[in-house]
Amino acid sequence: MNFKDQILECLNHGINRYRSLLASISINKKELQALLDDMVRDGLIYYDYEYNEYYIIKEAILNVKEAGYAFARIEGEEEDYFIPASELGYCYDGDRVLVCPYEKGSKLVNAKVIKVLEHAHKYVIGQLHMKRTKKGNKYYIVSNMKSFPVRVNVREDQLNGAEVGSIVYADVSYQGTAINGKITQVLGHPDDPGIEISQIALEFGFKTPFPSEVERQIEDIPDEVLESQKEGRRDFTNKSVITIDGDDSKDFDDAVYLEKLSNGNYQLEVYIADVAEYVAEGSPLDLEAFSRGTSVYLADRVIPMLPRKLSNGICSLNEGVERLVLACLMEIDLKGNLVNYEIVEGVIKSHHRMTYNNVNKILLGDKELCEKYADITPMLNNMLELSKLIRARRYKKGGIEFEVDEYKITLNPDGSPKDIVLRVRQEAEKLIEDFMLQANETIAYHMNIMNLPCEYRVHEKPDQEKLHNVFGLISNMGIPLKNTKNDIHPKQIQEALEKINDNSFAPILNNMLLRSMMKAKYHEKCLGHYGLAMNYYCHFTSPIRRYPDLMVHRMIKRVLLHPNNFDNDMIHFEAILPEVALKNSASERKAIECEREVNDMLYAWYLSSYIRKEFSGIITSLTQFGMFVTLDNGIEGLVSYRDMDGYFDYNENTLSVTSSSRSYKLGDKVNIVVLDSDKNTRKIDFMLKEDYEIYFGDDYEDNMF
Known part of the structure; x- marks a missing residue:
């Protein structure tokens, strides 16, 4: 180990003073001082003149809190460093910085910011103001962004026609302690309906308009299925295929069909829109879809991953029109076990666009609806039977089902919240969920046993210490749970939820257990899904609104169904999957945060009237x-x-x-x-x-x- 490495090793162990370093390293004073000076100059270490100490410099991402302090997240290290407001300087949330960690007797490891490498925020969204001064009018933007609460200066020639009081979007540049802006878009007036949601969506980077190159590309996409596209596909158009979705749904990813076989088993057929047929890898449309990662569902709007010509048009499994699909055809026995399956390309024509509400009424025997949909009512009843079998099998394996309340916010014409109502999941919603889970598991299983690349949806085992603590807390509240010293199996969590659900504050305990779980994510390796108690799982059923599903479709088509360039495609997908999975996980988190932020804003707005x-x-x-x-x-x-x-x-x-x-x-x-x-x-x-x-x-x- 050379002297520089020895110095770094000492600093890592808290040996920070010159005399202590001299005593720890076999080197003379002059050589040590020269080395330290070189390392400071090269940016490897930092010298604190006040305390006469040296510190290692590390690159970090800042997480700035509302109170003014921050945490520095350093890649590869489990613990974050605490940065007091006094050591933060002019840094903002998400900035990439150099920090030097030091310890001052507290439980937290403190750090100070040495240098900003890159500011995270490239734009600001806020209200334009003007102040009259002796030197003329001064314009500035007061940010409405929670993550970037700043004041941005704007020169008069950078206003781009924006009027004082309007809500604007501006690119920003940093000059010392000042932030300067150039207005590129006027979003509207503070009283415009929906302006609050628009601002939050933009803050998270979700934009509604698609780039011009994408709009040009989709002009060449047909509005109907071409005869040439049907070649080599299985024809399902004569089957009573149906879609079941919400009342206000516009994009239909999935359709289903079921029949009872002569051997008593069920033939479940899940058809998913063949989006990959229209979205070529590397095209402007594909790059934009990858950048967005997911459709974002906000209170009064959907910000789609794909342009509406695809999401609501040629890719949507609309009633009465032919559509291209990838089909997962599954034979399932009376115990809910998969006994046979097939994965094929096909063509369907949806016979009915069903809603959850109507299907639920039919399953409860609504006479009028049963007569109206007499051609599919027997199939729907069989679907309910199969759904319960699939669910029972999953439950037997230890699949966890958290009962967490979800609420729908309805808005007034002016964009203000009108009402907040509980979403109710009944049999129709559960039925579709069961069928989609079954298809996702089947696809992942097949890709894995065939050693083909796949983007898996993984849910790793929870931190056992955290889970044991939650079990202990619940037991302390008078609900006896088996809390062994061994790892807690999903089956034990399932049993705990059963006991909890008899309690008056079941939603709280459900949330406590849910928060103790790891976050599900996308991964190139098949790591299993703890919560579903599945060894194989991926997302296959929603390619219109989730990029991971589109990736899975693309791999199915190129390395399974049409392996014309098998070796090169295998190398290609295996090379890109780690980065793609990481990006897709980040896109999902960002969308969830955006949806949560919008809901929190609307909740606060709603209660401001009370x-x-x-x-x-x-x-x-x-x-x-x-x-x-x-x-x-x-x-x-x-x-x-x-x-x-x-x-x-x-x-x-x-x-x-x-x-x-x-x-x-x-x-x-x-x-x-x-x-x-x-x-x-x-x-x-x-x-x-x-x-x-x-x-x-x-x-x-x-x-x-």
Whole structure:
């Protein structure tokens, strides 16, 4: 090991002072000082003049918090470094920086920012303002971006026709401590319907218009299936194929057909839009789809992965028109086991565009609908039978089904939230989910046993320590669970959920267990799916709205069904899959964050009309600083301990808070008053009714919702 490596080794072990380094390395003073000076100059280490210490410099990505401090995430290291606001400088969330870690006696490893390598934010979205000065008018943008709360200067010649007060999109450049902007787009006026959602979507990088080169490419895509495209495909057009989707769905990825075989088994046929037929790899359309990664479903709109000519047109399995598909044909026995299957290209013609609502009514025996759809009612009843068999088999293997409430937000014409209603999953929704899971598992199984490349959907085993802790907390709440020292199997989680579901605060405990799970992701290796208790799993059934599914289709077509260039395609897909899977996982996370941010904004906006009004709710989380209460409509807000009368002691083990006169624990029902609700910050503050009466008297409207 040379002297430079020895110095780095010492610094890694906290030997930071010159004298300590000299004592640890067999080198004379002059040589050591020269080496240290060289390493500082080369950017390998940093010299802190105040403390007379040397530190290793590391590249990191910043995660800046609202309070002003940040965490530095360093690739390859498990723990993040804490950066106090005083050591952050003019850095922002997501910036790539050089930091030097140091320790100052706290539990956290502290660090300071040495240099900004790259600013993450290349644009700002906000409102244009003007200030009159003696030197003339000064224009600036006040950012509306939660992740980038800055003020951006704009020269008059960079306004691009924008009027003061309008919401704008501007490219930014950094000059020392100043940020300068060039307005490239006027989004509208603050009162325009939907402008809030548009801003959030743009903040996350989701744009509705497609690039001009994509628009030019899709002009050449036909609106109907050509006769030449049917060659070599299996004809399913005479079968009673149906789609089952939501009332307001426009893009239909999947269709299904079922028949009972003479041997008593079920023939389940799942047809998926053959998007890969129209999206050539490397084309402008493909590159844009890969960049977007997924369609994003927001309260009042869909930002599609593919242009509507494809997503709602030639790729959508619309009723009464021929469409190209990839089909997974499966024979399933009376125990829900797959006994035979086939993967083929085909042509279908959907006989009925069914909705979940209508199918649910038919399955319950609605006379009018059963007569209207008499040609498929027997098939739908058989589908329900098979769905239950498939689900029972998955359950027997240990498949976990979390019962987490989902809510739909409806909007007024002006874009404000009108109502928040619970989404109800009934048999039709579960039926389609079961069939899609079965097809996804079958495709992944086949690609794996054939040693063909595939982009898998993986869900790794959870951190066992975290899971054991959750089991312990639930047991402390009076629900006895088997909490062995060994790894917890999905079957044990399933049994825990059964016990929990009999409890009044089942949604809370469901969420606790869900948060203890690893996040599912895309991967080039078949690592299994812990939550579904499946050894093989991929996403195959939604290529219109998910790029991973499109990738799986592309590989099926090129290395399985048409292996004309097999060796080169194998090498190609195996080379690109790791990066593609990583990008697709990131795109999914970004879409989820965007959808969550929009919902949080709408929740806060909704409650802003109910300030000083009373609601009932349940305590769903407790922390050192307060407790979170979830209302009956799913909206969550914070009750701060500082707004509670008396001193409250938080007990992490029992998830409770206690004062001399009262106590609260997870799952308690409480009445709250809405103190504040800000759609811009997404913050919602509650106060317990009894504390509100103490501080403000009973001078408020006592309305229960």
